[in-house]
Amino acid sequence: MGNITLYGIKNCDTVKKARRWLDDNAIAYRFHDVRTDGISRAQVEQWLDELGLALVNKRSTSWKALDETTRAGLTSDKAADLVLEQPTLIKRPLLDIGESRHLGFKPADYQHLFNL
Template sequence: MTIRLYGIKNCDTVKKARKWLEQQGIDYRFIDHRADGLDPLQLEHWLDQLGWEQLVNKRGTTYRALPEADKTALGPDTAAALLLAHPAMIKRPLLELDGQLHLGFNAELYSRLFNI
């Protein structure tokens, strides 16, 4: 079973997800896409699987700080470039479990995913 958790290490929701995984004894790899960088091909895969509307975090401070022109231009053709430039705008955490992607943290969902 391949388990990867993507996010930013100082994000409270990412911290909750990591704590939950560790408390359950689940071995996973954490990738901080701000510190470790973001692979453009992987981002394209995420966009294909989830869609830009789901992947872009419009509630965060990074999005709110964008120039209005960038917000207006945001769409399927511009999302990848904007997310590569501002990886903190990706909703988090993003859990990759055996090729399936799951956004956000919810203990009940994680329990179902890991049969706990």
């Protein structure tokens, strides 16, 4: 496995759990805070191509704050613009292990990914 990057925001409880799990299992990774470090359109478009609209966390406060028309008319093109405007719309954490990307955190899923 090459470079591993965990995308999220520092104060998200699920991101904290994922970071703790990676640390406890001695897995080297880089943390990228989407709010402070930013994300590019190319990244967001790649994530949407690979993960689809699952990239958008529809349980987030950011999502709930959007108007009904925006939520109802969500497409990949519109999602890219929304995520770039409000990176907190990304389902967190987003784990990039080089050859694939994974959303959310469940210890069992991470154990399987890292063959532990």
